[in-house]
Amino acid sequence: GNSVTQMEGPVTLSEEAFLTINCTYTATGYPSLFWYVQYPGEGLQLLLKATKADDKGSNKGFEATYRKETTSFHLEKGSVQVSDSAVYFCALSDNTDKLIFGTGTRLQVFP
Amino acid sequence: GAVVSQHPSWVICKSGTSVKIECRSLDFQATTMFWYRQFPKQSLMLMATSNEGSKATYEQGVEKDKFLINHASLTLSTLTVTSAHPEDSSFYICSTKPGQGEYSPLHFGNGTRLTVT
Numbered sequence: 001g002n003s004v005t006q007m008e009g010p011v012t013l014s015e016e017a018f019l020t021i022n023c024t025y026t027a028t029g030y031p032s033l034f035w036y037v038q039y040p041g042e043g044l045q046l047l048l049k050a051t052k053a054d055d056k057g058s059n060k061g062f063e064a065t066y067r068k069e070t071t072s073f074h075l076e077k078g079s080v081q082v083s084d085s086a087v088y089f090c091a092l093s094d095n096t097d098k099l100i101f102g103t104g105t106r107l108q109v110f111p
Numbered sequence: 112g113a114v115v116s117q118h119p120s121w122v123i124c125k126s127g128t129s130v131k132i133e134c135r136s137l138d139f140q141a142t143t144m145f146w147y148r149q150f151p152k153q154s155l156m157l158m159a160t161s162n163e164g165s166k167a168t169y170e171q172g173v174e175k176d177k178f179l180i181n182h183a184s185l186t187l188s189t190l191t192v193t194s195a196h197p198e199d200s201s202f203y204i205c206s207t208k209p210g211q212g213e214y215s216p217l218h219f220g221n222g223t224r225l226t227v228t
Binding site: 004036041042043044045046089097098099100101102103104 | 115117143145147152153154155156157160204206208216217218219220221222
């Protein structure tokens with residue numbers, strides 16, 4: 001069945017460091033891929049998405065490219081801020097509203 | 112601000128009792144709501160899809176008689192954990208969206224942490 005694997009955290013970085021959170025997936029067909037973020041005390045929010053191979057999703061300085069050849073959707077940001085501290089979830093859908101999530105990766109950014 | 116309100120945010124109950132969790136859409140009507148469960152250090156797992164005015168659709172392995180879902184109005188879905196046991200302790204999250212179509216994003220509640228003693 002479909003599944004998502006993402007790197008375990010926590011990821012601890014200093015402000016302005018480069019961020020990569022790895023995400024790989026297993027799916028039949030052509031799923032849509034998502035990154036969700038959960039800030040402390042809040043619900044999950046959609047950060048970015050990509051719906052087909054080679055698409056790049058971007059938002060708030062974060063980027064992720066849908067790589068079908070490596071079945072990956074790694075999240076990157078060139079310069080993180082303290083306010084980026086949160087839990088990040090990679091997810092896929094088979095183009096319904098049902099999402100399959102990874103385990104989440106906690107990011108901690110220190111000044 | 113939040114568009115999906117989930118209540119309570121945390122609850123502690125004794126084994127054998129029932130607990131009701133509410134999920135409300137604040138600014139829109141939601142014909143479909145999704146209930147997820149997350150165990151520590153594990154993924155969010157879809158439990159069921161709640162449809163207004165009809166029976167919920169449960170994912171494989173989820174006991175429908177234990178996790179009762181009621182979606183009686185377009186703005187409220189409830190999940191009742193019946194005869195709760197310690198293994199039901201988990202983080203429960205609802206999500207929904209206004210309207211149909213792939214471009215309508217899902218909104219999530221803040222989650223409910225259930226601890227069964």
